[in-house]
Amino acid sequence: MSIEVRDLNKRYGHLKVCDNLNLTVESGELVALLGPSGSGKTTLLRIIAGLDVPDSGQVLFHGEDATSSSARERRVGFVFQHYALFPQMNIFENVAFGLRVRPKDTRPSDAQIKAKVMELLKLVQLDWLADRYPHQLSGGQRQRIALARALAVEPKVLLLDEPFGALDAKVRKELRRWLRRLHDEMHVTSVFVTHDQDEAMEVSDRIVVMNEGRIEQVGSPDEVYDKPASPFVLQFLGDVNLFHGRSEALYVRPHELDIVEHAGDGTWSATLAQVLTLGPVTRLELKRDDEGTVDVELPRARWLQLRDTLQLAPGQRVHLQPRRVTRFSEPVDDPAALI
Numbered sequence: 001m002s003i004e005v006r007d008l009n010k011r012y013g014h015l016k017v018c019d020n021l022n023l024t025v026e027s028g029e030l031v032a033l034l035g036p037s038g039s040g041k042t043t044l045l046r047i048i049a050g051l052d053v054p055d056s057g058q059v060l061f062h063g064e065d066a067t068s069s070s071a072r073e074r075r076v077g078f079v080f081q082h083y084a085l086f087p088q089m090n091i092f093e094n095v096a097f098g099l100r101v102r103p104k105d106t107r108p109s110d111a112q113i114k115a116k117v118m119e120l121l122k123l124v125q126l127d128w129l130a131d132r133y134p135h136q137l138s139g140g141q142r143q144r145i146a147l148a149r150a151l152a153v154e155p156k157v158l159l160l161d162e163p164f165g166a167l168d169a170k171v172r173k174e175l176r177r178w179l180r181r182l183h184d185e186m187h188v189t190s191v192f193v194t195h196d197q198d199e200a201m202e203v204s205d206r207i208v209v210m211n212e213g214r215i216e217q218v219g220s221p222d223e224v225y226d227k228p229a230s231p232f233v234l235q236f237l238g239d240v241n242l243f244h245g246r247s248e249a250l251y252v253r254p255h256e257l258d259i260v261e262h263a264g265d266g267t268w269s270a271t272l273a274q275v276l277t278l279g280p281v282t283r284l285e286l287k288r289d290d291e292g293t294v295d296v297e298l299p300r301a302r303w304l305q306l307r308d309t310l311q312l313a314p315g316q317r318v319h320l321q322p323r324r325v326t327r328f329s330e331p332v333d334d335p336a337a338l339i
């Protein structure tokens with residue numbers, strides 16, 4: 001089931017939350033809506049779901065106008081950040097719920113419901129928890145059950161709003177990989193809201209980067225990272241150093257800078273201020289002559305080699321060689337304000 005959004009607009013008072021959005025999600029794709037808080041991701045997701053009505057524009061499901069059809073008619077499944085499982089029902093009944101409340105003529109038999117629920121619980125690898133109650137599960141397990149429950153009614157489209165937002169970093173990471181694998185097995189067209197660029201990069205086929213109600217760029221994780229369409233995208237997808245050229249802004253990511261022994265064409269000079277070891281990576285903070293700072297990230301082995309050969313220590317002058325520079329002609333006054 002493909003999804004198409006055409007010329008979509010939505011305002012809350014004076015605030016344009018969806019500003020003429022156009023987007024196509026292909027059948028079977030997993031797409032992330034990525035952007036800072038307030039950029040309109042959830043509103044767009046809710047409009048796709050049929051939970052919110054746009055001021056103008058259309059939502060098409062499989063080429064057919066669905067703008068005025070209800071969430072139920074659209075057959076979408078949801079998973080939210082704080083998905084409330086029914087506390088008084090055990091896990092089996094939570095997953096079975098959507099099937100049990102179907103009208104009589106389309107409701108499966110008890111045996112069919114049992115088979116379907118157990119199949120889904122196996123799919124999310126939690127069939128051994130069928131008799132437990134939600135409060136007896138960890139947060140990560142609850143989100144997996146929430147997903148099984150959403151899938152029970154065989155949705156044509158799966159919509160996930162920060163589904164792992166409330167979980168700790170390690171569990172989030174595990175669930176991301178797990179969601180990717182699950183999607184590869186199921187191929188349900190899925191749209192996934194996140195403000196976490198690593199999550200979007202790791203899970204999705206394509207990323208839609210949003211900012212202030214507009215779509216800044218749509219592309220594969222590699223495309224948006226390697227060929228950002230705007231300074232906003234570049235800065236939102238990771239740390240970056242900004243240098244001002246004559247008529248352009250030059251951006252270099254910390255890991256795209258190296259330290260070299262001699263000044264040369266295209267090198268910059270700065271003073272080493274701090275050295276921080278972050279596992280396999282060493283992060284250097286340097287002071288520029290214009291009072292700004294530059295961050296450099298080196299593999300730890302490279303740092304140790306440089307430190308020993310160049311006798312590097314805080315206070316020392318060093319030469320920086322960028323491996324890659326991204327240029328935008330628009331000068332940006334305050335890049336921090338964009339994030």
Ligand SMILES: Nc1ncnc2c1ncn2[C@@H]1O[C@H](COP(=O)(O)OP(=O)(O)OP(=O)(O)O)[C@@H](O)[C@H]1O
Pocket residue numbers: 012015017035036037038039040041042043044195
């Ligand atoms: N029902 C509403 N009434 C008024 N304003 C709203 C309503 N829903 C959302 N907004 C505003 O619209 C803007 C976009 O909200 P939305 O939830 O879509 O953003 P988001 O990108 O999902 O942000 P977050 O990551 O914080 O959830 C915000 O400024 C929000 O305050």
